Amino acid sequence: MQSGLLRALRQSQFGRVPFAAAIVTGALAGAALGAAPYVISQKDREFKPAQISIKRGEVLRFVNDDGELLHHAYLSTETFSFDSGDQQPGSKFDVTFSVPGDYTVLCGIHPKMKLAVHVAK
Numbered sequence: 001m002q003s004g005l006l007r008a009l010r011q012s013q014f015g016r017v018p019f020a021a022a023i024v025t026g027a028l029a030g031a032a033l034g035a036a037p038y039v040i041s042q043k044d045r046e047f048k049p050a051q052i053s054i055k056r057g058e059v060l061r062f063v064n065d066d067g068e069l070l071h072h073a074y075l076s077t078e079t080f081s082f083d084s085g086d087q088q089p090g091s092k093f094d095v096t097f098s099v100p101g102d103y104t105v106l107c108g109i110h111p112k113m114k115l116a117v118h119v120a121k
């Protein structure tokens with residue numbers, strides 16, 4: 001009897017549908033509580049990762065992980081803009097993406113640096 005109950009519990013916990021529901025619930029709870037920012041590293045003249053999908057209201061944290069180089073992340077569109085200013089090595093800059101859309105974040109110092117950000121509704 002007991003092992004049968006355990007098996008049923010396990011199946012309900014790890015079955016496909018309940019598992020997917022748990023992920024969705026967790027994501028909503030995280031957003032409601034102010035989830036940890038997504039970290040974008042600026043290193044070797046690249047944004048890492050180079051693309052990311054987030055939801056409206058979520059935060060990207062731009063970290064300068066280069067030992068000596070300055071970086072300067074910015075975005076300028078009609079609907080949403082930000083400018084980190086020059087970022088010293090080791091510094092962080094948080095941006096809350098409050099407007100859904102597809103954006104390309106650039107670095108004012110290194111023109112080849114690009115970060116594609118998809119912000120869902």
Ligand SMILES: [Cu+2]
Pocket residue numbers: 042045070071072107108109110113
């Ligand atoms: Cu840069």
